[in-house]
Amino acid sequence: MKKLGYEDYEINLNNNFKDITIYLKPSAINLNDVLILSKRDYLNDSLKMRKDYANVFAFKAPTIKDMVVEKGWRYPTVGYNLVSNSTSSIVSFDILKTIGLLTKNKSSISKLQKVQLRDEEMNYVNHRFDAEKIASITKLEGDSLQNFIRIYRPSATEIRKMNDYQILMYIKKNYVEFIKPNKD
Template structure:
């Protein structure tokens, strides 16, 4: 009886499939209206506004200064709150480390604003993976970028590009 049931199911499926295929005509296709996408506003990156916002956001951490031992005394008395702050060695060390980390981040943002792939491409005509590899291994430091003129920066990139071309095959690729 099971084989008979499976035969009936196959026949019914075949008939239903044929009837569905026959009823579909070209008039059934309906043209849907185009999808309307939301508009995107592109804002030009402004380092100075971002730097000011960064400074405002982390103002308390960037202005942190560990109290000195002599600041605990106020005339003939001892300020207990200042004494407590001075003796929090681990907390003070973490705050100072965080302050240095924020300053380094700001310097990295400044360097990345000046030392861009379009600038390096304009000077060296590199593109793709070789451009990324060059920029990873030959990135100038903050002090140089801050004090260098455009001409000095171009010369430094050209000089580093010549060294890169000599040792390009021996540089390991980092993911």
């Protein structure tokens, strides 16, 4: 006798029993782990990330204008009237801001901003060009689906220009190309 969740039990029923009750021992069933993921809301995730990293997204790299310290009668500074015939009495450069300008792409905030913006763009493309939508249109699955996404994934700039209908047509057009025999 076999029953799911109980140990197997054998009994010989050669004798004529009217009623028989058999008690089976329960057995533990070990199942593999299950990972449950919620469907994410791209817009809320993006807004939350922008809020969490507000100072990073608000960061503006220094410009040449930031290096210049204006002097003269309108902008009095210490010693502005000592050497009136010198160009340094009109304009000078802030050394720290000059160094900041020369290293603007190397600062940790600038790098973090680039990473966050790149992640936001990637998530936007994934949201608009998602595997579930592609699979429902093309009936691709597994490696074929992943290859299709890898090959025909549009850039963030391209997908921003497309409405939902244009994305649908883009997928259909590229699916025809994807399934062509003897493609190189």
